[in-house]
Amino acid sequence: MKVAALVAGMVAGADSIDDMALLRHGGMKKTFQGCYAPSTLGSFLRAFTFGHVKQLDAVASRLLISLARNAPLFGTSSGEDFIFVDVDDTIIEVHGYLKQGSGYGYSGVRGLNAVLATASREDTAPVIIGQRLRKGAANSARGAKKFVTEALGTLQRTTTAGPVLCRFDSAYYGHPAVSAALAGGADVSVTVPMNPAVRRAITAIDADAWTPIQYTNAVYDEESQAWVSAAEVAEIPFTAFSSRKKSERIPGRLVVRRIPELNPKAGQDQPTLFDTHRFHAFFTTVKAATLDTVAADKVHRKHARIEQVNADLKDSALAHLPSGKFAANSAWLVAAVMAYNLTRTAGILAQGMFAKARTGTIRTKPINVPARIASSARRQRLHLPDAWPWQTEWENLFTATHAPPQAA
Template sequence: MRVSHDFSAEFDDDNLVGRAGLVPVMALAESAGLPGLVAEHVTVPGSIGSNADVKVPSLVAGMLAGADSISDMDVLRHGGMGRAFTARRAPTTLGTHLRGYTFGHVRQLDAVASRVLTGLAARVPGLLSGGDRVAFVDIDDTIRATHGYAKQGAGYGYSGVKGLNAQVATLSTLQAVPVIAGIRLRRGAAASAHGTAAMIGSALATAKRAGVSGMVTVRADSAYFQHATVAAARRGGAHFSLTARMNPSVVGAISRIPEDAWTPIKYPQAIWEEAEQRWISDAEVAEVEYTAFTSRKQAEHVTARLIVRRVKRLNPRHGHSEQGGLLDAYRHHAVFTDSPLSMLAAEASHRDHAIVEQVIADLKGGPLAHCPSGVFTANSAWTVLAAIAFNLARAAGVLASSFHARARWQTLVDHLIAVPARIANRARSWRLHLPRNWPWHTAWENLFDTTRVMMT
């Protein structure tokens, strides 16, 4: 491809918009009740809190348009955007609004996010299709690196990186990819499992409000292998599936598994073995009954299944590891679960917990590329708004096409939102003129036509 002519350029078109996909997506947000929910639940005081029902949707729209900082919100104020949308606000106004949030106001925004997800699930049935049979709540956390000395709450966490810690709970089914059921920004030095019970309880409540009525399993890695995680899952009527820490008790239980109890399995597609740093295509699986948390009082002991996958080490270790070398020939991965599934199905289901990592990657590649303020509560509010934007993009993808229903954040932005259009008015009718031969025009039209029906 080569440039065809010697061009000149001017920024002079008052009717051109660079993010025409915001029209149907923000119509979807209105249909799900975003402005009304903000007006009802968010009570930031004074002039900085006024018109929150305008400012919050503006922040969400900016994130959908690709903004990952407050100054980037200027993307909403170009060309014909003033004709496509009313009541826009300047980036400085939006930044001031965020800095007016307290911890309580961020929790109010959590309530809005939960109810918006419920509204989206009601209007876009495919968003959580299969939730009447099986669903999963996956919980994990990540460090969002920060720089300089002006970020409140920044600190060094488990990764050794200075930043803030975001805990994320996703909701998915066998047919539907994850949406965010809960998110919370925490201080950088926070332990992974800090606040786990509250997060799980909130995510399970959101799942029920969103119409999930089937069997729900809470999945998490070894950082969440603690009594609070199991208790929260059971209080919410869910099963649990947790990666077990290789403590002496777990190692002892594994060592008691008879050799003839191991079942060989072959993976149709190789899986990545993190500890061995290689792809594996076969392994062996066995299970044993195990009682966890025995250091707590008797009533809090939990007896369930310990499902163990073992992989032969390429270079066996000798004489200096767990159980005096008994387990040195194999690398073991244990899952503590009360799942009613068969052993192999439960083990395979737990491996799918990794889908939460893709959501975290999408957030960090999108609206959470930065923590844009020096004020901790402003960054907390920004994090919740990022979850709302993510769920809106996911719902828009479901309405657009089967491909976009499973696409990543950046793909949804590029294909459905970052579409240039010219606004025209003819016979008192407003029209968007979009590029001819846009590769994803059918998907975009599906989204646009469906949201128009929602708004009538």
């Protein structure tokens, strides 16, 4: 009941222990049971240990599996379109030195490191299939092998059909993460750092192999501080981790995108003698017959959608990590993920504009309903607003969650 109360508070917009008081305001006690005081929920979280957090991880996994059985979280599949599993970590900023595990990570701010795995199709909003809280100074790829294995295991138990493609950034370019994805039956698409082997492969690409591409929307390039709307892509066969023993080497394709290096000093009177480029490469095990060079590059760049999930969580329950105890904050992260997936499912069942909306939009419209509770003939009635813009979506959600029980 206390875990359910925490999740319910987060679905309603709570981002701290004190905010859980919203479960007890107005007529909430007349409609819901188990409206705990914030202090009770805070004491409950602080009693967690590492083992309790792992048990709660299992609860979150089973909740997602149950939600997938009752709502089309991954849309309709032809059995051939990819399910994209994106893995990335983010720093949740904290203040003060009493937060266990806090430290300065790659972002330069003091915080704790949360790693997430999301799953989605091309036309569906992502749901979270794995989560873990780590100390702030943790390396991004720490524990990646086990984390990827568990995330793919959760996805398999949802019995969602279709090939799986794991997308990583360069922090996860290592044998543990890539081999775990392949062992889980997925392909990989991972950004590679510019090491000597990659540079040699890029040099070996034929000059006529480059294919121009045009971005749908211009992309802001941080290094040149300019908007880039065009680039060129090419590929070459590549064996990853060639320094390891033969059984651990992974063959695939190295897809390279190059962008012209803009010279601010060059002008019409004295142009550069030859063009120079900056290269961005990623390694993929997807066959060229399934995704050609241009399509593979386009698919890999959409790994950035996980950043929207990070921003969504930080705009809701992960705006704060409320406790000084690391295990309590780990449990808070798991509850936040359950609240996210539950809200995402509500948006899908409501249909309309909420199928892909941010959880904040779903929360403020069909969830936080401006209603009035009245008692009549010993029965409680919920009076909803007249001419409410989201009446249809709310009724869709109510019908889906309160349908007559199925036959035995």
